[in-house]
Amino acid sequence: MDITEFIARSIGHWRSQRSVHHLAFGHFEAVQSEIEIVSLRPEDSSVLDLCQTHSIDPQTVSSPFRMTWEGQSDWDETEVLAGSCILVPVPDPQTPNRGQLIRDQGYAETMAAVGDYRITEDNAFILVTAYDRAAAEEKIWFINPNLRCRVSCIKTSAGTGVVTASFSTEIRQET
Amino acid sequence: MDITEFIARSIGHWRSQRSVHHLAFGHFEAVQSEIEIVSLRPEDSSVLDLCQTHSIDPQTVSSPFRMTWEGQSDWDETEVLAGSCILVPVPDPQTPNRGQLIRDQGYAETMAAVGDYRITEDNAFILVTAYDRAAAEEKIWFINPNLRCRVSCIKTSAGTGVVTASFSTEIRQET
Numbered sequence: 001m002d003i004t005e006f007i008a009r010s011i012g013h014w015r016s017q018r019s020v021h022h023l024a025f026g027h028f029e030a031v032q033s034e035i036e037i038v039s040l041r042p043e044d045s046s047v048l049d050l051c052q053t054h055s056i057d058p059q060t061v062s063s064p065f066r067m068t069w070e071g072q073s074d075w076d077e078t079e080v081l082a083g084s085c086i087l088v089p090v091p092d093p094q095t096p097n098r099g100q101l102i103r104d105q106g107y108a109e110t111m112a113a114v115g116d117y118r119i120t121e122d123n124a125f126i127l128v129t130a131y132d133r134a135a136a137e138e139k140i141w142f143i144n145p146n147l148r149c150r151v152s153c154i155k156t157s158a159g160t161g162v163v164t165a166s167f168s169t170e171i172r173q174e175t
Numbered sequence: 176m177d178i179t180e181f182i183a184r185s186i187g188h189w190r191s192q193r194s195v196h197h198l199a200f201g202h203f204e205a206v207q208s209e210i211e212i213v214s215l216r217p218e219d220s221s222v223l224d225l226c227q228t229h230s231i232d233p234q235t236v237s238s239p240f241r242m243t244w245e246g247q248s249d250w251d252e253t254e255v256l257a258g259s260c261i262l263v264p265v266p267d268p269q270t271p272n273r274g275q276l277i278r279d280q281g282y283a284e285t286m287a288a289v290g291d292y293r294i295t296e297d298n299a300f301i302l303v304t305a306y307d308r309a310a311a312e313e314k315i316w317f318i319n320p321n322l323r324c325r326v327s328c329i330k331t332s333a334g335t336g337v338v339t340a341s342f343s344t345e346i347r348q349e350t
Contacts, residue, residue, distance in 0.1 A: 017201055019194030021344045023322075026192055028205040028249075074203075122295055143328055147198075147337055151326065153318055162322055167342030169196045 001123045002096055003089045007063040009142060010037050014170040016071070018150075021165045033071020033081065035170060040064045046086050050104050054114065056090055062099075064088040083107055089117070101127055134163075146172040176298045177271055178264045182238040184317060185212050189345040191246070193325075196340045208246020208256065210345060215239045221261050225279050229289065231265055237274075239263040258282055264292070276302055309338075321347040 013036050020029040040047055047064045051057070068084040085106030091099035098118045105112040115129035115136075124141040138152045150168040155161060188211050195204040215222055222239045226232070243259040260281030266274035273293040280287040290304035290311075299316040313327045325343040330336060 015201070017196045017198070017203065019196070019203060019205075019342060021192045021194070021342075023192070023344060023346060026190070026207065028192065028194060028203075030194075030203040032201065120295070120297055122297070122299075122301075124297075126297075143337055143340075147340075149326060149328075149340065151324060151342065153324075162318055165318075165322075165324060165342075165344045167194060167196075167326065167340075169198060169340045171198060 001119055003091055003099060003117070003119065003125075004063050006119060006123075006125050007039070007065055007089070009145065010140075010148070011039050011065070012037060013173045014148070015173050016069075016168050016170045018071075018166055018168040021167075023162060023165060030074040031071055031081070033069050034173075036068045038066045038068075040066055040086065046104070047088055050086060050088055050102055053104075054102050056088075056102065060090055060093070062089050062091050101129075176294055178266055178274060178292070178294065178300075179238050181294060181298075181300050182214070182240055182264070184320065185323070186214050186240070187212060188348045189323070190348050191244075191343050191345045193246075193341055193343040196342075198337060198339060205249040206246050206256070208244050209348075211243045213241045213243075215241055215261065221279070222263055225261060225263055225277055228279075229277050231263075231277065235265055235268070237264050237266050 016033045016035050018031040020031065022029065042058060042061055042064060047061065048058055051061065064086065066084060066086050070080060070082040072080060083106055086104045088102040089099055090102065101115045101117050103113045111131065113129050115127045117125060117127045119125050124139055127138045129136045133156065135155045136152060138150065140148060140150045142148050148170040150170065153165045154163050156163060191208045191210050193206040195206065197204065217233060217236055217239060223233055226236065239262065241259060241261050245255060245257040247255060258281055261279045263277040264274055265277065276290045276292050278288045286306065288304050290302045292300060292302045294300050299314055302313045304311045308331065310330045311327060313325065315323060315325045317323050323345040325345065327341045328337050329339045331338060
């Protein structure tokens with residue numbers, strides 16, 4: 001599977017159940033949300049802007065998309081978690097199952113970021129993103145066309161300490 | 176990584192946080208438990224008995240072990256979930272990263288089962304077990320020597336419907 005096929009399978013409206021394990025304290029957090037993944041044309045102005053910011057040739061990008069989410073955590077049921085961001089894959093021309101994923105700041109708590117992705121022989125998409133003081137590793141795979149799983153680990157960049165690990169099951173909704 | 180190394184890394188005492196997603200209803204269940212994984216000698220009588228039941232030559236088994244667990248779910252805090260079983264890997268002589276995993280009935284709710292495992296290039300252990308009316312797929316991998324992740328999906332054997340998906344983070348405890 002290449003990035004184009006992976007993203008084509010991801011386009012749609014998903015209902016997500018996410019469990020966050022706060023490892024140091026053994027705490028559980030439950031988040032329920034709706035996720036919308038929409039493909040963008042490479043010539044969309046938001047994609048061209050992002051390419052310019054990162055000095056990327058727009059000809060080299062593949063399957064850009066927008067992700068929008070809205071949800072609620074059982075830690076604070078009065079707060080709505082909502083946001084949106086634009087994601088632009090830039091496949092490595094030498095090794096087509098690897099590349100970079102550029103993300104804009106979007107709105108809400110998203111940080112602008114550049115991550116490195118690869119797609120394994122098992123068709124799992126793995127994304128590693130380094131931040132100033134932390135690193136995130138995310139693994140996404142399909143159980144069937146209508147069910148995606150996602151595991152994310154956040155580590156402090158100083159060491160190997162993993163702070164939180166989360167698991168999402170995402171079920172495709174009829175649109 | 177081969178099965179011997181995978182099991183050597185798994186031996187020990189682990190504190191587990193498990194989130195179960197009951198997908199049809201969007202329900203979350205949180206389970207906290209302690210897991211003990213102890214290696215057994217191939218000539219241990221419980222291993223030899225299990226080999227005999229399944230007509231397996233005891234010379235072909237590799238790294239048998241016992242797993243014992245005790246925990247509590249937030250769905251019924253008065254009930255203690257506890258059990259133990261013996262697990263015997265039988266590597267495929269042709270393809271050493273694949274094989275069968277034989278499990279005895281143990282005590283508590285465990286069912287005797289024979290599953291097919293493989294270890295991926297990413298060092299994930301994947302186990303597929305078919306039951307009478309369901310199939311389970313389990314994926315276990317190490318984030319670091321002291322943190323294991325485990326994702327399990329239970330499907331009805333009739334179709335592709337996934338009933339529950341669960342995620343465990345297992346942290347090694349000092350012994």
